[in-house]
Amino acid sequence: MTEYGYFLSCEEFTPGELIDQARQARRAGFTRLAISDHYHPWNEAQGNSAFVWSVIGALSQAVDLPVTTLVTCPTVRLHPAVTAQAAATSSVLLGGRFALGVGTGEALNEHVHGDAWPSFETRAEMLEEAVGVMRELFTGALVSHDGRHYTVDNARLYTAPEERVPVYVSAFGPKAAELAGRVGDGFVTMTPDTELVGSFRENGGAGKRVVGGVKVCWSGDRDKAVARVHRLWPTELLPGELAQILPTPAHFEQASELVTPEMVASSVTCGDDVEEHVEAVRAYARAGFDEVYVGQIGPEQEAFFDAYRERVLPALHG
Template sequence: MTSFGCFLATEEFTPARLLEQARSARDAGFTRLAISDHFHPWTDAQGNSPFVWSMIGALSQTVDLPVTTLVTCPTVRVHPVVTAQAAATSSVLLGGRFALGVGTGEALNEHVLGDRWPSFDERADMLEEAVEVMRMLFTGRQVSHRGRHYTVDNARLYTAPEKPLPVLVSGFGPKAAGLAGRIGDGFVTMGPDEEAIATFREAGGTGRPVVGGLKVCWDQDRDAAVETAYRLWPTEHLPGELNQILPTPAHFEQASELVTRRQVSEAVPCGSDAEEHLEAIRAYVDAGFDEVYVGQIGENQEEFFAAYREKILPALVG
């Protein structure tokens, strides 16, 4: 049975607002939380980017909902040993209700130390090794490792996960879906792509959860909602690999000039028609998702949570 969570966008909101949304999500009937991990927002209009591990610590003291990162890149900006320590502590703070979603990352966040931005195939190889390193560390045993990309010298997590810590692997194409099937405890993909899910399962992911979600913009005025979504999240609609290779918010702003309001209007559930929101979410359910996370774009948060508490979630969970 599909469970429904709330997506917390660190790119768009301050730490205080994110904690407020977590409480509102719990009160509205959402049963899980997901949170993004960014160093930069996609555009200056979004305007925020708090450190995800600080946020997860605060969330653990604010609500008792499970938390998943969607997603962390443990390969370039942050070494997998450090990511493993952060994830292990998060798991302990949350009483085992933490899942580590990982992916191959975006240059937007990973270029900040001046490192070369590798090709996808190399990043996928780095991710596979990083997951191997983190899983060894999660055991609490002392680890030494010398691989193609990472060296670990007598490292041990003294605060290790008390329960198995799931590592969910993100993917947006057949290669990434296959990698997720081989090494992931679950698959993260943000669109209801049945072909990608089939690839994941054929590669070894049968019986493991499929996780994803969507952004919506609830507003009594649909035109205003479209304008808000267009202003804040045009990057969601960029084609191909642009989201992975552009290095700065300014570049994303330039590329987003290719996106039209009509594209946003057709792709994002906007306005207050409950059926439009339900149809978009049910597409994920029908595709076989186990967890679906919904994030509200813009400032109209109270009305969003009220509508989902009263209209949307009851229709989904029966």
């Protein structure tokens, strides 16, 4: 049975707003939380990018919902040994209700040390090695590792997770879906793509969780909602690998000039048509997703949570 959670966007909201949204999500009937992990927002209009591990610590004291990162890159900006410590502490604070979603990352967030941005093939190798290192550390054992991409010298997590930390691997293409099936405890993708889910299942993912997310903009004024999405999240509609290779918010703003309001109107669920919202989310359930996270774009958070509590979530569960 599909579970429905709320997606917290660190790029668009302040830490305090994210905590308030988490509380509202709990009251509205969402049963899980997901949270993005960024160093930069996608564009200047979003205007935020809090350190996700601090926010997760605050969430653990504010609500009793499970939390999943969607997604963390444990390979460049943070060494996997440091990411493992952050994830282990998050799991302890959340009483085991934590899952680590990981991916090969975007230059937008990972270039900040000035390192060259690797090819996808190299990044996939790095991710696979990083997942292995983190799993060893999660046991609380003393770990030394001398690999192709990472060295770990006598590292031990003294605050080790009491529960197993599931590692969900993000993928947007067949090669990455195969990687997710081979090394992940679950699969993260942002479109209800049955072929991609099938590729994951056929390559070691049978019986593992499939996780997705969708952004919407609930508003009584559909035109205003479309304009809001076009201003804040045109990056959702950029094609190909641009999201992985562009290095700064300014570059994303330049690329987003290709995205028109008409493209937003035809691709993103905007307005207050309950059936449109239900169908946008239900598409993931039909595609075999176990968890779906819905994120509300813009400031009308209270109206969104009221509508989902009273109308959308009951229809999804009905």
